[in-house]
Amino acid sequence: MGGELGLAQASLIGCTIADRYIIEDEIGAGALGKVYRARHKALERLVAVKVLFEDLKGNENSFLRFQREAQAASSLNHPNIVTIFDFGLQDNTYPFLVMDYLQGDNLKDVIAKRGRLPLYRAFPILIQTAEALAHAHSRGILHRDIKPDNIILLRNDLVKIVDFGIAKRINERRNDKLTMDGQVVGTPAFMSPEQVLNANLDARSDIYSFGVLTFNLVTGVLPIIGRTPVETMSGHVSNEPLTLTAACPGVSFPQSLQDLIRKMMKKYPDERYRSMDDVKAELEWLAKAYK
Numbered sequence: 534m535g536g537e538l539g540l541a542q543a544s545l546i547g548c549t550i551a552d553r554y555i556i557e558d559e560i561g562a563g564a565l566g567k568v569y570r571a572r573h574k575a576l577e578r579l580v581a582v583k584v585l586f587e588d589l590k591g592n593e594n595s596f597l598r599f600q601r602e603a604q605a606a607s608s609l610n611h612p613n614i615v616t617i618f619d620f621g622l623q624d625n626t627y628p629f630l631v632m633d634y635l636q637g638d639n640l641k642d643v644i645a646k647r648g649r650l651p652l653y654r655a656f657p658i659l660i661q662t663a664e665a666l667a668h669a670h671s672r673g674i675l676h677r678d679i680k681p682d683n684i685i686l687l688r689n690d691l692v693k694i695v696d697f698g699i700a701k702r703i704n705e706r707r708n709d710k711l712t713m714d715g716q717v718v719g720t721p722a723f724m725s726p727e728q729v730l731n732a733n734l735d736a737r738s739d740i741y742s743f744g745v746l747t748f749n750l751v752t753g754v755l756p757i758i759g760r761t762p763v764e765t766m767s768g769h770v771s772n773e774p775l776t777l778t779a780a781c782p783g784v785s786f787p788q789s790l791q792d793l794i795r796k797m798m799k800k801y802p803d804e805r806y807r808s809m810d811d812v813k814a815e816l817e818w819l820a821k822a823y824k
Contacts, residue, residue: 545569545584550623554582554631570634579634584627603630605674606697613665615685615695635693640750641681649753649781652790654690656820659747661692663816666743667809669694670736677734679742680723681749721762721769722755726800729766737802740812744797745774751790752780756798774798789819 545556546569554571561568566585573580603620610616619631640658644650650658662684669676676683676697685693719728725741727734748756756774759765777786777794793815799805806812 549574550582550584550629551619551621554580556582581632581634582629583632584623584629600628606632609669609672609674611665611668613661613692613694614669615693633693635685635687635695637685637687637693639682640684640686643686644681644749644753650750652751653823655750656816656823658686658690658692659750660813660816660820662694662746663743663809663813665692665694666739667813670739670809675734675736676739677728678719678723679739679746680720681746721765722758724766724769726770727802729770735802736808737805740797740805740809743809743812744794747797748774748777748780748794751786752777754780756780756794770800787819787822793819
């Protein structure tokens with residue numbers, strides 16, 4: 534692995550990483566690198582291997598973010614969070630991490646194909662996601678990029694949260710190497726107001742993003758969307774989200790679901806739920822009517 538090509542251009546299919554992971558196919562690409570299906574030489578186990586685009590010498594910031602993803606995700610042990618079980622440098626240059634190989638559907642693709650999900654299906658997905666985020670928060674980890682792209686549905690809608698690439702520890706001091714002044718990280722359509730403003734974040738920022746996710750899942754559309762990413766981010770700071778009935782005219786939603794989303798998406802963190810455990814409890818109460 535090497536030569537003059539960067540990993541963004543090179544294919545690793547057929548290569549062996551760390552003398553034990555045989556790369557079989559490319560299965561995706563994220564903000565930081567490509568993801569491959571691989572087979573562990575000795576164990577004959579399928580795994581997913583994520584490899585950073587740039588080499589360590591070329592982009593220290595990307596490497597530090599990548600390393601943080603490995604550290605954050607590997608510190609979590611939950612059935613609804615992808616398991617990270619190896620991390621290293623190939624040829625002392627290219628960082629890689631090894632995780633569960635998930636055979637399922639990306640929630641973004643599910644929404645794109647089906648539109649809004651019926652509540653009897655949406656609630657179990659949301660409850661599992663809330664439980665996983667509550668676990669991460671209890672370990673001091675914020676995800677910071679909660680969106681349908683980062684939720685995989687396995688058989689029987691078992692949820693797996695993936696991509697902790699921009700995760701951070703709650704109350705972690707800013708590292709100038711990772712977040713420069715004025716640099717905003719996240720996905721505009723799902724960012725909390727404080728994330729847009731590059732302010733200090735805690736668990737309530739993930740709660741806001743989860744509110745956007747909830748709205749998207751049950752309506753098939755976004756509660757706040759602008760013509761450009763900047764306009765969308767500005768909307769999260771200044772504009773009220775759509776109501777469920779405005780998003781889906783003629784569809785009946787329980788008022789308690791609208792109230793739940795409204796509270797999760799309050800502009801000021803102090804006005805939101807205090808924890809994902811509180812959100813999960815509300816969802817479980819709502820779901821009783823849809824079993």
